[in-house]
Amino acid sequence: MRARRTVPPALPLGLSLLLVxxxxxxxxxxxxxxxxxxxxxxxxxxxxGDALRVSLLTTGITLLLTVGLVTPVAWLLARTHFxxxxxxxxxxxxxxxxxxxxxxxGLLLAFGRNGLLGPPLEIAGIGIAFSPAAVxxxxxxxxxxxxxRTARAGFASFDPEVxxxxxxxxxxxxxxxxxxxxxxxxxxxxEGLVLTWARALGEFGATILFAGxxxxxxxxxxxxxxxxxxxxxxxxxxxxxxxxxxAFALLLVVRVAAGRRG
Amino acid sequence: MFRPxxxxxxxxLLGGTASAANLTVFAAASLxxxxxxxxxxxxxxxxxxxxxQFAGSQALRTQLGQGARADVYASANAAQYDPxxxxxxxxxxxxxVRNRLAIITPRGSRVATLADLARPGVKVVLADKAVxxxxxxxxxxxxxDKSGSYGKDFSARVMRNVVSEEPNVRQVALKVGLGxxxxxxxxxxxxxxxxxxxxxxxxxPSRFNQSASYPxxxxxxxxxxxxxxxxxxYVLSPDGQKILRKWGFQAPQ
Numbered sequence: 232m233r234a235r236r237t238v239p240p241a242l243p244l245g246l247s248l249l250l251v252x253x254x255x256x257x258x259x260x261x262x263x264x265x266x267x268x269x270x271x272x273x274x275x276x277x278x279x280g281d282a283l284r285v286s287l288l289t290t291g292i293t294l295l296l297t298v299g300l301v302t303p304v305a306w307l308l309a310r311t312h313f314x315x316x317x318x319x320x321x322x323x324x325x326x327x328x329x330x331x332x333x334x335x336x337g338l339l340l341a342f343g344r345n346g347l348l349g350p351p352l353e354i355a356g357i358g359i360a361f362s363p364a365a366v367x368x369x370x371x372x373x374x375x376x377x378x379x380r381t382a383r384a385g386f387a388s389f390d391p392e393v394x395x396x397x398x399x400x401x402x403x404x405x406x407x408x409x410x411x412x413x414x415x416x417x418x419x420x421x422e423g424l425v426l427t428w429a430r431a432l433g434e435f436g437a438t439i440l441f442a443g444x445x446x447x448x449x450x451x452x453x454x455x456x457x458x459x460x461x462x463x464x465x466x467x468x469x470x471x472x473x474x475x476x477x478a479f480a481l482l483l484v485v486r487v488a489a490g491r492r493g
Numbered sequence: 494m495f496r497p498x499x500x501x502x503x504x505x506l507l508g509g510t511a512s513a514a515n516l517t518v519f520a521a522a523s524l525x526x527x528x529x530x531x532x533x534x535x536x537x538x539x540x541x542x543x544x545x546q547f548a549g550s551q552a553l554r555t556q557l558g559q560g561a562r563a564d565v566y567a568s569a570n571a572a573q574y575d576p577x578x579x580x581x582x583x584x585x586x587x588x589x590v591r592n593r594l595a596i597i598t599p600r601g602s603r604v605a606t607l608a609d610l611a612r613p614g615v616k617v618v619l620a621d622k623a624v625x626x627x628x629x630x631x632x633x634x635x636x637x638d639k640s641g642s643y644g645k646d647f648s649a650r651v652m653r654n655v656v657s658e659e660p661n662v663r664q665v666a667l668k669v670g671l672g673x674x675x676x677x678x679x680x681x682x683x684x685x686x687x688x689x690x691x692x693x694x695x696x697x698p699s700r701f702n703q704s705a706s707y708p709x710x711x712x713x714x715x716x717x718x719x720x721x722x723x724x725x726x727y728v729l730s731p732d733g734q735k736i737l738r739k740w741g742f743q744a745p746q
Contacts, residue, residue: 345672360673361616361656443618443657443668450658457660458621460555 258475265472273469281447282455282470289363289451290431293370297378297427302420305379306412309386320383327376334373335440342368343441365442366449373437374430378423385419386412421488429481432474513540514720517562519553520545521569521625521707522661523592523680527740528567534736535727541720549661550574551623557582557712564721567709567728569625569662569680574708586708589728590742593702594626594633595681596695597688599672607695608643610676611650618674620665621658629703630678636701666692680705682741706745 273279308320326334340346342359352359359365397411398404413420435453442449444458452470459467520528525547532543546553546563550573557566557577566583568574569592577583598604604615620627634648644650656674659665666683668674670691684694709728711721727733734744 339671339673343671343673358616361618439660439664444621444659445655445657448656458623458658460552464555 261471261475265468269465270469273465279466282452286452289366292367293431296371297375301375301379305382306386308383324376326373331373331436335437338441361443366438369437369441370431370434373434374427377426377430381419381423385416389415418488422485425481425485514717516541516543516564516720518545518565519563520547520567521550522547522663523569526685527737531733531736549624563712564715564717565724569707583712584710586710588706588745589709590707590737592705593681595684596678596697597669597692598676600693602675604676611647615654616656616675617654618657618665618668618677619655620662626662629705632703633701
């Protein structure tokens with residue numbers, strides 16, 4: 232049987248082409264300017280290397296914290312019902328909608344030297360502002376809710392009866408989670424984690440406010456692009472091109488994960 | 494019903510152009526307060542509508558280099574101005590004010606003298622070296638090194654204490670204003686009445702201080718060249734200079 236192919240109407244087709252061109256043109260421009268003869272030497276330069284290292288380290292810790300702290304919350308929210316749950320869930324989603332700069336101000340007022348927790352932290356000898364820890368907190372605050380949303384949906388995507396059945400077959404709590412719950416929710420968790428990573432990599436406003444910008448310590452890829460734009464365009468273009476590849480790879484993973492869950 | 498007409502008439506006379514223009518002025522972040530007031534006075538007098546974009550001079554220079562639309566550019570140093578003149582994008586700059594550096598600390602800070610900047614554990618915030626005030630601050634440190642008064646490695650020890658290199662001077666001042674940093678190098682004019690409530694200025698011997706000269710000029714691609722020229726003239730006029738003086742700027746040399 233031959234698949235029936237119809238010619239799409241001109242107006243939606245034209246508008247679609249316009250949109251595709253609009254979305255692809257800046258990406259093409261980034262790659263055209265970024266992938267020049269200077270790409271490899273610039274990639275090996277100290278400024279670029281430091282930025283990539285800071286970004287990988289901080290987002291890596293952010294991801295570990297996200298998995299460890301957020302997965303239990305997502306599971307509890309998917310499995311329990313209590314009064315005020317809708318309000319709590321909305322509050323937990325708040326950072327997704329808050330402008331990042333507002334998040335930065337909030338972090339300063341909470342963890343800064345003069346913030347709510349500032350004096351006790353100071354006594355304990357912990358100074359968070361201007362440290363890589365501040366970068367991690369900025370990333371965690373702005374991006375962990377993405378994982379929470381998808382993980383919650385993942386745990387709610389199958390009937391708890393499946394877990395109950397495993398339990399009656401003699402499996403313990405951890406074994407049920409490890410061999411039943413986790414595999415079933417895994418595509419959701421993976422998608423959430425990738426979205427969280429992407430958001431953490433792109434974090435700017437909260438980071439510059441709360442962590443400052445120092446090469447090799449708190450200057451992430453995004454901050455380095457901003458700093459380089461102001462003096463030497465070369466590293467900014469190279470880092471931008473790198474980010475295009477990273478973004479594409481991340482989205483591809485999300486797509487595959489989403490395909491598996493269907 | 495009489496006064497508005499007089500105002501309008503004088504506006505037309507002083508403005509020199511038949512119609513009011515929408516002016517865009519790119520100005521160094523350190524000019525934020527002074528130019529905001531100066532712009533209001535200029536608009537009231539001429540009927541033009543002036544809007545400002547304040548940022549690090551180096552950021553404004555990049556934007557102008559990439560074709561950003563503006564009518565006037567005021568930079569905090571020649572290094573971020575002259576390349577645009579050489580590129581044919583901006584008219585030759587006229588120096589319109591000078592500025593000095595100031596070292597600020599939060600009130601009640603343990604940093605009390607210039608020497609304290611190099612003490613281990615002190616959190617120092619500077620502007621990035623591409624930002625004019627960041628450049629001036631590094632020149633100041635080099636001058637201190639050269640004098641030998643605080644040891645030959647004074648600047649190296651201070652630079653080890655730097656916890657952030659910020660994109661413009663107002664961000665630098667903010668970090669001390671919030672009490673997050675122990676010390677920062679800004680312009681004397683950044684210690685505005687608003688900031689004065691939260692910071693203290695550390696004495697900086699004048700032989701180490703740097704004289705920052707600000708150039709201003711009309712952007713060549715400006716579509717309001719006459720109004721842009723009028724703005725530059727107003728900045729240089731006794732009335733404009735009076736406002737700049739009020740905000741702590743010094744007369745150009």
